[in-house]
Amino acid sequence: MADTLVKATGIEVVYGARRRFGRSTAGGNKVLHGIDIHIDRHETVGIVGESGSGKSTLGRALLGLTKVTKGSINFDGVDITRLTESRIIPLRRRMQMIFQDPMSSLNPRHSIRRILTEPLLFHGVATDKGDAERRVRRFFDRIALPSSCLDRAPHELSGGQRQRIGIARAALLEPDFVLADEIVSGLDASTQAQTLNLLKGLTREMGLAMAFISHDLSVIRSVCDRVYVMRYGSIVEHGRCDDIFTSPRDLYTQLLIDAIPLPRIDPGWLNRGRIDDATAVAATI
Amino acid sequence: MTNSILSISDLSARSELDHRLILRGVSIGVAPGETMGLVGESGAGKSTIAKALLGILPRTVRITSGRIVFDGRDLRNLPERELNQIFGDQIALIPQDPLTALNPGRRIEGQLTDGLRLRRNLPWRQARLRALELLDEVQIRDPERVMRAFPHELSGGMRQRILIAAAFALEPKLIIADEPTTALDVTVQKQVLRLMRHLQASHHTAIVFVTHDIGVVAQICDRVTLLFEGRVVESGTTAEILAAPKQPYTKALIAAGPRYDRPETGLQPVPDSVINMLRADIIASDGRSSNG
Amino acid sequence: MDEAVSLAPPTKAVQSHSPRWRRQLKVLMSEPKVAGAGGFILLLALVALLAPLISPHDPLDQDLMLSALPPAGFDGAERGHLLGTDNLGRDVLSRLIFGTRITLIVAVVAAGLAALIGTTLGLLAGWYRGLVDGSISRLVEIWMSFPPVLLSILLVAVIGSGVTSVIAAIAIIDWTRFCRVIRAETMAQAQQDYVLAARAVGYPRLYILLREILPNIMPVLLALVSLEMGIAVIVEGILSFVGLSVSSDTPTWGGMIAEGRQYIHQTWWVLAAPLAALFATVLCFNQLGEGLRRALDPVLRR
Numbered sequence: 001m002a003d004t005l006v007k008a009t010g011i012e013v014v015y016g017a018r019r020r021f022g023r024s025t026a027g028g029n030k031v032l033h034g035i036d037i038h039i040d041r042h043e044t045v046g047i048v049g050e051s052g053s054g055k056s057t058l059g060r061a062l063l064g065l066t067k068v069t070k071g072s073i074n075f076d077g078v079d080i081t082r083l084t085e086s087r088i089i090p091l092r093r094r095m096q097m098i099f100q101d102p103m104s105s106l107n108p109r110h111s112i113r114r115i116l117t118e119p120l121l122f123h124g125v126a127t128d129k130g131d132a133e134r135r136v137r138r139f140f141d142r143i144a145l146p147s148s149c150l151d152r153a154p155h156e157l158s159g160g161q162r163q164r165i166g167i168a169r170a171a172l173l174e175p176d177f178v179l180a181d182e183i184v185s186g187l188d189a190s191t192q193a194q195t196l197n198l199l200k201g202l203t204r205e206m207g208l209a210m211a212f213i214s215h216d217l218s219v220i221r222s223v224c225d226r227v228y229v230m231r232y233g234s235i236v237e238h239g240r241c242d243d244i245f246t247s248p249r250d251l252y253t254q255l256l257i258d259a260i261p262l263p264r265i266d267p268g269w270l271n272r273g274r275i276d277d278a279t280a281v282a283a284t285i
Numbered sequence: 286m287t288n289s290i291l292s293i294s295d296l297s298a299r300s301e302l303d304h305r306l307i308l309r310g311v312s313i314g315v316a317p318g319e320t321m322g323l324v325g326e327s328g329a330g331k332s333t334i335a336k337a338l339l340g341i342l343p344r345t346v347r348i349t350s351g352r353i354v355f356d357g358r359d360l361r362n363l364p365e366r367e368l369n370q371i372f373g374d375q376i377a378l379i380p381q382d383p384l385t386a387l388n389p390g391r392r393i394e395g396q397l398t399d400g401l402r403l404r405r406n407l408p409w410r411q412a413r414l415r416a417l418e419l420l421d422e423v424q425i426r427d428p429e430r431v432m433r434a435f436p437h438e439l440s441g442g443m444r445q446r447i448l449i450a451a452a453f454a455l456e457p458k459l460i461i462a463d464e465p466t467t468a469l470d471v472t473v474q475k476q477v478l479r480l481m482r483h484l485q486a487s488h489h490t491a492i493v494f495v496t497h498d499i500g501v502v503a504q505i506c507d508r509v510t511l512l513f514e515g516r517v518v519e520s521g522t523t524a525e526i527l528a529a530p531k532q533p534y535t536k537a538l539i540a541a542g543p544r545y546d547r548p549e550t551g552l553q554p555v556p557d558s559v560i561n562m563l564r565a566d567i568i569a570s571d572g573r574s575s576n577g
Numbered sequence: 578m579d580e581a582v583s584l585a586p587p588t589k590a591v592q593s594h595s596p597r598w599r600r601q602l603k604v605l606m607s608e609p610k611v612a613g614a615g616g617f618i619l620l621l622a623l624v625a626l627l628a629p630l631i632s633p634h635d636p637l638d639q640d641l642m643l644s645a646l647p648p649a650g651f652d653g654a655e656r657g658h659l660l661g662t663d664n665l666g667r668d669v670l671s672r673l674i675f676g677t678r679i680t681l682i683v684a685v686v687a688a689g690l691a692a693l694i695g696t697t698l699g700l701l702a703g704w705y706r707g708l709v710d711g712s713i714s715r716l717v718e719i720w721m722s723f724p725p726v727l728l729s730i731l732l733v734a735v736i737g738s739g740v741t742s743v744i745a746a747i748a749i750i751d752w753t754r755f756c757r758v759i760r761a762e763t764m765a766q767a768q769q770d771y772v773l774a775a776r777a778v779g780y781p782r783l784y785i786l787l788r789e790i791l792p793n794i795m796p797v798l799l800a801l802v803s804l805e806m807g808i809a810v811i812v813e814g815i816l817s818f819v820g821l822s823v824s825s826d827t828p829t830w831g832g833m834i835a836e837g838r839q840y841i842h843q844t845w846w847v848l849a850a851p852l853a854a855l856f857a858t859v860l861c862f863n864q865l866g867e868g869l870r871r872a873l874d875p876v877l878r879r
């Protein structure tokens with residue numbers, strides 16, 4: 001499929017395994033069990049799951065930031081799982097990430113200017129400092145950020161502004177693929193709406209492919225074309241958003257959808273549906 | 286409202302650091318056994334109110350006027366000794382983060398029996414038995430094992446149930462639930478909400494439920510108070526507020542959340558015009574109250 | 578507490594006219610410990626630099642006619658000897674002033690050297706982990722199991738006494754302190770999202786260590802260096818007290834304390850002056866370190 005940008009097959013990730021002469025042996029925690037996932041150009045794919053589902057790990061694996069113990073990840077035809085760190089570097093420009101917490105994902109000791117212009121110069125997207133600054137300012141206009149932000153340090157900005165800087169950092173490199181990891185999870189409904197609208201506009205204009213990780217199915221529905229539902233390191237269901245929501249096949253997906261409280265009076269909601277008690281006592285001794 | 290368990294009248298508070306008004310003449314009434322939702326975006330003042338009701342306002346925040354009447358007693362005019370008897374006893378807290386609210390170095394049995402032993406003077410064995418009953422009430426399947434466990438050995442949902450059990454342990458008349466499900470998975474949230482409703486009914490406790498999630502409010506609150514920058518924008522029964530919101534801000538806030546059942550509506554942030562109107566209103570009334 | 582939705586300018590507006598370093602300096606000076614303690618230390622440095630110019634007498638000048646004079650304000654004090662003289666007639670104040678030189682040289686160079694060695698190894702261990710960390714950590718453990726006093730005496734016995742060996746002794750023993758702390762800090766910073774973000778941009782590993790992580794470790798490092806300088810001052814004092822430091826001609830505070838101890842009943846001021854100076858200096862280094870830590874941590878300060 002010439003349209004597929006990111007294709008992951010049989011991904012397994014194990015944390016903390018003891019390595020014996022290069023071959024991983026027992027011990028360790030298997031976080032992903034044989035994941036198959038693909039993202040086509042220009043499409044937005046959602047990855048939804050609760051805590052412990054492995055969605056964040058999957059996202060980082062797709063970007064080659066987490067080592068996979070089995071399986072392969074293909075980015076535009078290149079198998080990035082077999083590449084050394086230095087061979088991956090030129091590809092990195094084309095796959096970027098936006099983080100959940102803009103406070104911790106921006107270096108507290110760097111100015112915004114430095115955070116945004118350095119990557120442009122590093123990858124040669126900008127020819128010199130002046131060009132880099134011009135690009136940044138132009139982008140600021142697009143996302144309604146005042147250029148006075150450039151001289152500031154991250155902690156001197158508001159939360160909403162930091163979130164936009166995070167988006168800017170990813171978008172300025174003009175990537176083909178962006179991973180958005182729970183980027184609206186801590187936000188108010190209104191800020192969330194603003195940020196998501198901004199993101200949707202950008203992906204449309206720039207023709208980006210996006211993997212959108214979230215625990216909130218409602219947000220996923222409003223942003224994504226297709227969705228993968230994850231649980232305990234496996235994909236339990238996937239398909240077009242419309243299909244999943246109108247007729248979910250997997251029991252867990254149904255549980256997940258049903259658990260969302262809607263802002264309308266529904267007296268039966270609270271007591272409806274089976275409660276999977278196993279979920280609740282999952283992580284006990 | 287003579288029948289209310291809690292009656293906040295015209296409460297105003299100011300920050301000592303930058304003299305900003307944090308609360309502007311807030312009035313809220315809660316009837317016994319009912320769940321009152323306290324909704325608003327960040328900075329609305331809802332956690333300030335919660336802290337004031339628990340007596341844990343930071344020293345940098347000062348209440349400048351208004352009354353807090355709990356069970357017929359004016360909390361701002363009570364001697365410290367009587368206040369200590371109310372906070373943490375007749376008014377209890379279900380905190381937001383189950384991870385940090387429990388002491389990681391103590392077993393659950395110690396933490397759960399603290400209140401019973403210190404406030405009700407129950408001997409250890411009796412307190413422990415009562416704690417086991419409470420764990421059963423919050424539907425924990427293996428209460429003995431949980432009692433002997435340390436917090437890090439349990440899941441988030443489990444910890445939140447324990448905190449709920451602890452809140453109900455002293456049979457409080459009022460519980461302040463400060464975003465108790467925000468940190469939980471959505472499926473766990475539903476179980477916890479169901480549990481809280483159930484316990485509230487059997488113990489006839491009133492709950493002030495602080496949240497920014499209107500969906501949660503719709504499912505669990507009897508009445509709602511909507512706040513914006515320290516001011517009550519609108520209040521009423523949940524049904525009224527959802528079906529026929531009067532204020533434009535209320536309408537906008539309800540519409541701002543994404544709805545999986547209405548994908549066509551899209552994402553609508555609260556329009557700047559609505560915010561500006563509210564702010565102008567606030568500035569005007571601030572001016573009036575400082576002149577009057 | 579989060580700020581509300583807003584495209585409005587930040588609430589804490591900082592003038593963007595002045596360059597960042599000047600703003601940072603302003604912030605530093607606003608912390609009283611930095612300004613106060615730092616000022617004192619600067620003064621000491623000046624004293625050390627200008628010692629020959631400001632010293633009232635030659636510190637080595639003996640005048641048995643003027644021996645054992647008490648400091649000003651006491652019975653029998655003489656003009657020209659503010660802090661009195663010792664049993665050989667040498668001016669205490671002058672010796673104190675010249676002693677500052679040794680003290681500060683040792684403090685700065687020894688602390689700097691220990692910091693350099695320890696920080697380098699700590700950064701490498703904390704960032705590259707694996708075998709690198711394993712070997713460095715083992716090295717630190719073994720190194721720390723040697724008794725420090727014994728080691729320093731051994732060293733001086735081998736190299737011979739003098740400023741160089743004092744500095745070497747301090748640096749060789751204390752680098753482990755830096756290594757452990759910096760290693761821990763590096764590992765903590767490496768967990769942060771901004772490091773992951775830097776990797777996502779594609780920066781090479783060494784680049785990330787030096788350009789992204791190191792600046793965030795600076796506050797801890799500077800505070801540690803300041804503390805270490807205080808320690809170096811004390812160690813120098815101890816070593817010269819036992820006669821293992823510079824030759825007995827060159828005045829050092831530790832040496833003065835050793836001499837003063839012998840004649841404490843006759844000339845207590847010979848002991849009191851360097852003791853007070855030592856105390857004040859170490860106190861200032863500690864306070865400076867504490868103040869730097871607080872002033873330089875951007876997140877903590879909010």
